[in-house]
Amino acid sequence: MHIITLTCPDCGTIVAANVLEAERRTKCPGLDCERVLAFEDLSPDERAIAIEQAAHYAD
Amino acid sequence: MKGLLLSGGEGTRLRPITHTGPKQLIPIANKPVLQYAIEDMRAAGITEIGVVLGNKGGAAVQAYLGDGSDLGVEITYIKQGRPLGIAHAVGCAREFVGEDDFVVYLGDNILDQSLAGVVERFEQGEYAAGVLLHRVDNPEQFGVATLDDAGNVVKIVEKPDDPETDLVVVGIYLFSPAVFDAIERIEPSERGELEITDAFQVLIDDGCAIDAHRAEGWWKDTGRPEDIVAVNRLVLEDLEPSLAGTVADDAETMGRIDLQETATIESGATVRGPVSIAAGTVVGAGAYVGPYTSIGPDSTIRNAHVENSIVVGDSTITAEETFVDSLFGSGTTIESGETYRPEGYRLVVGENSILKL
Numbered sequence: 148m149h150i151i152t153l154t155c156p157d158c159g160t161i162v163a164a165n166v167l168e169a170e171r172r173t174k175c176p177g178l179d180c181e182r183v184l185a186f187e188d189l190s191p192d193e194r195a196i197a198i199e200q201a202a203h204y205a206d
Numbered sequence: 207m208k209g210l211l212l213s214g215g216e217g218t219r220l221r222p223i224t225h226t227g228p229k230q231l232i233p234i235a236n237k238p239v240l241q242y243a244i245e246d247m248r249a250a251g252i253t254e255i256g257v258v259l260g261n262k263g264g265a266a267v268q269a270y271l272g273d274g275s276d277l278g279v280e281i282t283y284i285k286q287g288r289p290l291g292i293a294h295a296v297g298c299a300r301e302f303v304g305e306d307d308f309v310v311y312l313g314d315n316i317l318d319q320s321l322a323g324v325v326e327r328f329e330q331g332e333y334a335a336g337v338l339l340h341r342v343d344n345p346e347q348f349g350v351a352t353l354d355d356a357g358n359v360v361k362i363v364e365k366p367d368d369p370e371t372d373l374v375v376v377g378i379y380l381f382s383p384a385v386f387d388a389i390e391r392i393e394p395s396e397r398g399e400l401e402i403t404d405a406f407q408v409l410i411d412d413g414c415a416i417d418a419h420r421a422e423g424w425w426k427d428t429g430r431p432e433d434i435v436a437v438n439r440l441v442l443e444d445l446e447p448s449l450a451g452t453v454a455d456d457a458e459t460m461g462r463i464d465l466q467e468t469a470t471i472e473s474g475a476t477v478r479g480p481v482s483i484a485a486g487t488v489v490g491a492g493a494y495v496g497p498y499t500s501i502g503p504d505s506t507i508r509n510a511h512v513e514n515s516i517v518v519g520d521s522t523i524t525a526e527e528t529f530v531d532s533l534f535g536s537g538t539t540i541e542s543g544e545t546y547r548p549e550g551y552r553l554v555v556g557e558n559s560i561l562k563l
Contacts, residue, residue: 152301177283203398
């Protein structure tokens, strides 16, 4: 399975696409980082893959 | 070589302790489980460590580890979110790892053997991956390895119903970046997780060399309360004694004791080592603590006998009772109910608590 991540441009913290897909907008979890990371920061192809993958995981 | 410390998961088998904190911060001999992993990696020369966080407990892990400088390492945090499998956690670290080889250390695993020799051997070979193997009585709970006559790993199966061997894969792996392509080729298992054993099998089926050898000494996956208590005992076997705190003249002490500064063993107390007592804790009159017991910070033990147990911290145990093989979460109060009528236990028992009276 292709795993997509986003790296915060401010602090280097890495966030999995499934987190961004679930949260849509989230404060970067990096230490003392105030950056807001968004699902839209991923490319359209990446967003499509993340949405498709979310359907594979049962709650 | 880089390191990857997995600190996600929900710790369901360690509830209620994990209702209020991640399993990787549960203390063993007054040191969080995951700190043993970080120190092991640092001793093996690994100073760039990615810490994978789940949806629960991540803030507590970050508060404890910070940027890693206090532990002599440099930490990059990787938010995995939901527990989607070890292979998913590893896959999230692709950008962090780059083209380096790396160790994956499950943050709730403790290994007696040092990682240094394992890392050195891996780096000297042309391996796609490396595993440590250990014999267990319950292989069906782990990833089970099958070896050929030459000792090469030919199969690794996650939690098989009918294990072919009793050799299981310790929760510490070594990988070359080849594992990321293997992860691309696997799909979630029936339980909805990307299994690292499936990624291993892709590498094996591709004919990649897997370095495998038997772990020396003990290994513990601290997933259950009894595992936590057992590994506390194992670690305390090698306790370095230190009496930095205060011991009253007529307190009774024997064996190896680590008494941290500002901790006190008062008159009328008995401490039988090996025992670890953290800062701010008082072992007072009538208490019998040990052996194989760790008392966390800012706690008070009086009148009680506490043996082969862990008190996480901020607790008061003053009932005249004997407690063995026990795990007390933070903020526990156990006091005498002698003066109350009618007679009987008076308990406030949280969800998933276990009491054997």
